[in-house]
């Protein structure tokens with residue numbers, strides 16, 4: 023069988039991890055990188071330290087895709103999606119499947135309502151840019167971060183859920199062989215949205231809190247004040263998810279999951295430490311917007327945002343500041 027051509031757009035923590043593992047397993051994979059990161063990968067290979075130990079992987083790396091691929095993994099942070107896609111439109115053909123590995127509420131989540139979620143797609147540009155039928159829903163349960171020399175470190179087993187964006191929709195892409203060979207456990211979900219809500223609960227409970235407190239996942243679980251706060255934040259997403267017809271239960275097992283995850287610095291804590299913008303739009307602002315539309319109260323989430331705003335006035339955009 024012909025192997026799918028896979029492109030990974032974004033050579034950050036998750037994109038590099040996925041690219042390295044797929045390339046090492048023999049997949050036809052191209053990594054799209056830019057700036058100093060592109061130069062570094064060309065010069066030194068893709069340096070990775072994961073459960074298989076440290077190594078440098080050589081793989082095709084480019085500044086922009088020039089011809090359509092079978093599968094495009096989108097591995098940039100929420101606010102970077104539109105520019106990243108626009109720079110790589112030649113890589114997207116009518117049969118290309120686009121798989122966003124982006125945390126939080128995805129821009130396509132309420133396509134069936136016929137309007138974008140303002141927090142993640144303010145003017146509907148993504149809604150118009152990406153053909154909905156070409157999107158494959160995904161939930162990323164992988165963790166990765168950088169060492170100062172550009173090595174990507176990932177020491178928790180890798181897991182990815184892929185599934186249709188509409189109930190019982192066709193399974194539009196089969197990457198089981200590629201991902202299994204790469205040591206990434208695959209959940210082929212019948213419908214991705216319930217899993218997106220569950221992952222959102224995890225991120226909304228931990229990512230902004232970690233950026234505020236500087237705590238790892240295990241430290242959040244071990245600190246009674248943070249653990250109580252994280253649990254309350256997860257409960258608010260549970261109520262919100264139920265209000266949108268999708269009951270989930272995450273808060274009961276949250277502390278145990280965080281303890282098991284160990285000393286991991288969330289992607290938002292990594293951004294905070296590096297002075298980068300925080301990925302609040304899909305993880306915090308979008309839920310607040312959705313809560314407002316259904317009359318759901320989310321006081322803990324609003325309080326957390328206010329606390330973050332107070333300590334990072336130049337970095338954090340408060341929900342109310344999003345232009346309408």
Ligand SMILES: NC(=O)C1=CN([C@@H]2O[C@H](COP(=O)(O)OP(=O)(O)OC[C@H]3O[C@@H](n4cnc5c(N)ncnc54)[C@H](OP(=O)(O)O)[C@@H]3O)[C@@H](O)[C@H]2O)C=CC1
Nearest residue numbers: 032033034035036097098102105106124125164165166289
């Ligand atoms: N890290 C983690 O453990 C996890 C992350 N996630 C999610 O995965 C997604 C990606 O996160 P992560 O990998 O950590 O993010 P990073 O910030 O590490 O990586 C994002 C990458 O995208 C690149 N990029 C941005 N814009 C463009 C563009 N126009 N063209 C090409 N490259 C571009 C950035 O390049 P540059 O550096 O030049 O800006 C950077 O290399 C996020 O939604 C995150 O929440 C999910 C689970 C865990």
Ligand SMILES: CC(C)(CO)C(=O)C(=O)O
Nearest residue numbers: 165224225228229288289
């Ligand atoms: C690993 C996890 C689940 C931590 O919240 C995550 O998605 C992130 O760091 O962004």
